[in-house]
Amino acid sequence: MVGEKISSFIQVWLIVVTSLCYCHAIGRTVPKGTTRLAFLLPVVCLFLFLPLKLDSPHLGGLTAFFIAWLANFKLLLFALDRGPLNSQVSLPLFIALACLPIKIQHTPLSKPHPNKGISSSSVVNYAVKVVLLGIILWAYDYIDYMHPYVIKLLYSLHIYFFLEIVLAIGAAVVRSFSGLELEPQFNEPFLSTSLQDFWGKRWNLMVTGILRPTVYEPALRFSSAVIGRKWAPLPSVFSTFVVSGVMHELMFYYLGRMSPTGEMTLFFLIHGFCLTVEIGLKKASKGWWQPPWVVTGPLTVGFVLGTGFWLFIPQFTRSKTDVRAFEEYAELGAWLKECLGFLMEK
Known part of the structure; x- marks a missing residue:
């Protein structure tokens, strides 16, 4: 199989x-x-x-x-x-x-160097996340005894760690062959200070970078002509989240082969609306009121997780993607064991 x-x-x-x-x-x-x-x-x-x-x-x-x-x-x-x-x-x-x-940084390396751009702190950071992902996979053996919200939290962490590790491996392979320094795809999203910080500077930056020229900038030019440059970013940001919601519906269709329910789109519409309000308030207040991270950080992460538990994570269980993923881990383990046994016999 x-x-x-x-x-x-x-x-x-x-x-x-x-x-x-x-x-x-x-x-x-x-x-x-x-x-x-x-x-x-x-x-x-x-x-x-x-x-x-x-x-x-x-x-x-x-x-x-x-x-x-x-x-x-x-x-x-x-x-x-x-x-x-x-x-x-x-x-x-x-x-x-x-x-x-992946995305090349504006200043490429002058000469390829296998260790250039890979700091010891980055190595430790990824090693910790690999270990944490392994712990999560091990914890799934006891999933029948867990509270549903604990399961959703594990799924959320699984998605984050899996994506960051896979994307980092892809960037490292390209870096080793090309000698070019590549931009990271995640920037510790759990340290976000606001929704604007989370979506614009910390979470899946490649998607942010590709949606900007394809959706945000054309919408910004159109909105600037209609409502002026100051407020044009608001409908442009919301339009970007609408497209992101539609694309996530498509991604989940590939995963589960089930008709879209609209919950993915709703998740991004909510975030797009809240981010639009956040940017509007910042423009209206001209930045005079900025709460400390100890307040905004937990609120931001809590809002992302809360809406994710409600609308995002259930898509994995509804399409039985989680069940198929667990079966795939078991199949992979059995296949590797069979390959190892074959090699030992040789």
């Missing part, structure tokens, strides 16, 4: 890499604009279809996030010669930038 899933995963990603080779060639030969967009649209449609070929919650979920969301948004920007993709870079780097949640 595990072997079949890995085989399907490899097949899908061979198609992805081949498609991105085509996109790289298109960028070098076809001028930007509607003509290039017409050549890239078949790949965008293909990337929307490919995650349906994977029924693994881990491999399928990550593939959907990488190609159906990030890569497709980057390709749409690439059609206009904007965003992180550039046909002048090498093909391997183009492929990595297209389908991995």
